[in-house]
Amino acid sequence: xxxxxxxxxxxxxxxxxxxxxxxxxxxxxxxxxxxxxxxxxxxxxxxxxxxxxxxxxxxxxxxxxxxxxxxxxxxxxxxxxxxxxxxxxxxxxxxxxxxxxxxxxxxxxxxxxxxxxxxxxxxxxxxxxxxxxxxxxxxxxxxxxxxxxxxxxxxxxxxxxxxxxxxxxxxxxxxxxxxxxxxxxxxxxxxxxxxxxxxxxxxxxxxxxxxxxxxxxxxxxxxxxxxxxxxxxxxxxxxxxxxxxxxxxxxxxxxxxxxxxxxxxxxxxxxxxxxxxxxxxxxxxxxxxxxxxxxxxxxxxxxxxxxxxxxxxxxxxxxxxxxxxxxxxxxxxxxxxxxxxxxxxxxxxxxxxxxxxxxxxxxxxxxxxxxxxxxxxxxxxxxxxxxxxxxxx
Amino acid sequence: xxxxxxxxxxxxxxxxxxxxxxxxxxxxxxxxxxxxxxxxxxxxxxxxxxxxxxxxxxxxxxxxxxxxxxxx
Numbered sequence: 449x450x451x452x453x454x455x456x457x458x459x460x461x462x463x464x465x466x467x468x469x470x471x472x473x474x475x476x477x478x479x480x481x482x483x484x485x486x487x488x489x490x491x492x493x494x495x496x497x498x499x500x501x502x503x504x505x506x507x508x509x510x511x512x513x514x515x516x517x518x519x520x521x522x523x524x525x526x527x528x529x530x531x532x533x534x535x536x537x538x539x540x541x542x543x544x545x546x547x548x549x550x551x552x553x554x555x556x557x558x559x560x561x562x563x564x565x566x567x568x569x570x571x572x573x574x575x576x577x578x579x580x581x582x583x584x585x586x587x588x589x590x591x592x593x594x595x596x597x598x599x600x601x602x603x604x605x606x607x608x609x610x611x612x613x614x615x616x617x618x619x620x621x622x623x624x625x626x627x628x629x630x631x632x633x634x635x636x637x638x639x640x641x642x643x644x645x646x647x648x649x650x651x652x653x654x655x656x657x658x659x660x661x662x663x664x665x666x667x668x669x670x671x672x673x674x675x676x677x678x679x680x681x682x683x684x685x686x687x688x689x690x691x692x693x694x695x696x697x698x699x700x701x702x703x704x705x706x707x708x709x710x711x712x713x714x715x716x717x718x719x720x721x722x723x724x725x726x727x728x729x730x731x732x733x734x735x736x737x738x739x740x741x742x743x744x745x746x747x748x749x750x751x752x753x754x755x756x757x758x759x760x761x762x763x764x765x766x767x768x769x770x771x772x773x774x775x776x777x778x779x780x781x782x783x784x785x786x787x788x789x790x791x792x793x794x795x796x797x798x799x800x801x802x803x804x805x806x807x808x809x810x811x812x813x814x815x816x817x818x819x820x821x822x823x824x825x826x827x828x829x830x831x832x833x834x835x836x837x838x839x840x841x
Numbered sequence: 842x843x844x845x846x847x848x849x850x851x852x853x854x855x856x857x858x859x860x861x862x863x864x865x866x867x868x869x870x871x872x873x874x875x876x877x878x879x880x881x882x883x884x885x886x887x888x889x890x891x892x893x894x895x896x897x898x899x900x901x902x903x904x905x906x907x908x909x910x911x912x913x
Contacts (some may be wrong), residue, residue, distance in 0.1 A: 823893070
């Protein structure tokens, strides 16, 4: 079937009927074609069998959706927190801010840890991307991006490069160098090209591939060296705001969340959406896989976080309280998966017991909304970035 | 995504939705009780390795505040 990715209106001869018309640039199974809109329409109708009309298809989709709900409900025999009653409750937690990283001139929008557990990269609205050493609070590198609102940044697994992007619609990779004479901006490589802002990016297991999510509703997998599009993922009906890759042992999937309130799980190799979950009431701001890879959590503007189990194919827990009315912007699990840290727009961070569904602790300290939150790779600390221009570890 | 051409592609979109739903309806699912039990098991197994859960002794905490050294 026709798959419409980037809609660029150009004028010229159609690949199919050879007439000169306004063309639509479409992708069919990763091959690119330029067809005029009449041919696209005809092709869309060609494949239909006799009794398939728009209304019959709509009916079928409704019945399938109901059937899906029924199937899911059948297996819903018990709630997670009921099963978790057997587990000991957690004691009181005292977590203090150990480091405050100051230096950004404007709101911190995104951050990521390096695999060496001490470095982290953060990006902010003023276009600056800074690499910090969390132990000493020194700034190791700073790059100024040509655009503002750098909404995504990621550290390469090797620790030798960072990727960032935002309103410039592309993802740029900067190799990190300690040579004082080298200008980091000169070595920049533009990897991804989207038709709308870049909302999230992440390296896959190697330095060579990057997965990006964009406001144009698509996610894409790129090869860093050549800048080529390896796979694109369509299905979201609105901006995709976040993505997370499955932990390496469990395979080639990733989950993305968007403004259409859906969280979708994709297969990296085929580009196919494997599962989708639509129980949130508002935009999903952040998704994160459970450490075992069998579940993921999502944080949304509807002030709740939900845990979805992939094998049971349904939502298994909701983390919310009447008193929380501000949207949750970011979420991450502790190393064992027992604790869920969530940052909210009411300037606080809540710590939830994943299994029991109860709140364990609230952390105060930021003076503006918490925009991003990540647990360090060894689980000893977590870092939160906020609109108050600082990061706290 | 562009909504301009959605009217002409309604049929293709509907077909795609139906195909996607068919795929989703056919995946294998397990019971929530089993899935929850597995999640709990994972938590229990890895809890001892979780520094944020267990707390780290101050001597090992790389982030603890360093006091200035005094010369005796």
